[in-house]
Amino acid sequence: MKKLFMLLIFVLVLSVATACGSNGEDSSTEDTNASGETKAAEDSESTENADDTGALLKNHVGIANTIRAEYTAVNDYISALDSEDIDAETLKEDAITAADEAISKLDSYELVEADQLTDQTVDTFKSAVKDVKAAFEAYKSAIESGNNDFKEAEDKIAVYTEKLAPVFEAAGLSSSADLATELQ
Numbered sequence: 001m002k003k004l005f006m007l008l009i010f011v012l013v014l015s016v017a018t019a020c021g022s023n024g025e026d027s028s029t030e031d032t033n034a035s036g037e038t039k040a041a042e043d044s045e046s047t048e049n050a051d052d053t054g055a056l057l058k059n060h061v062g063i064a065n066t067i068r069a070e071y072t073a074v075n076d077y078i079s080a081l082d083s084e085d086i087d088a089e090t091l092k093e094d095a096i097t098a099a100d101e102a103i104s105k106l107d108s109y110e111l112v113e114a115d116q117l118t119d120q121t122v123d124t125f126k127s128a129v130k131d132v133k134a135a136f137e138a139y140k141s142a143i144e145s146g147n148n149d150f151k152e153a154e155d156k157i158a159v160y161t162e163k164l165a166p167v168f169e170a171a172g173l174s175s176s177a178d179l180a181t182e183l184q
Helices: 002-034 036-048 053-082 088-107 119-145 151-170 179-183
Strands: none
Touching: 053 088, 053 119, 053 151, 053 179, 088 119, 119 151, 151 179
């Protein structure tokens, strides 16, 4: 008898909980129906003002892929400067050529799926690409002059990350816009 009584109480509590849950859903459905047009308009407006995360990532990775080989050649030269085993002079011309090629590629770089990005984001990407181009110009200048101070170039690559980090955050991306890391 005690088990039957416990079972009856359990069924009653479950019924009440289910009934309360469905009442909340009914009222929210009514609210949605009453303001459905306004909510739909807000959703489409926010979609028009939002960047497509796929397009953001494609452009970031596209820029990295465009200059990765050239960045590697420049980095090989910089690494050779610290090594006694490798003849840095052999790599110097390769690094200068690579910097020139990167500058040329960045001059003609076109954003992918730019129509999926806001105008502000397109402008930010274009500005960031100019900074990366300036970084390769600084690499080339430092290599040609032999001063081996690459801080200006590294700072320019960091500016790319600083410009795009807020765009990535606003889009809700957990990945970083760190170009130096992407180039490794």
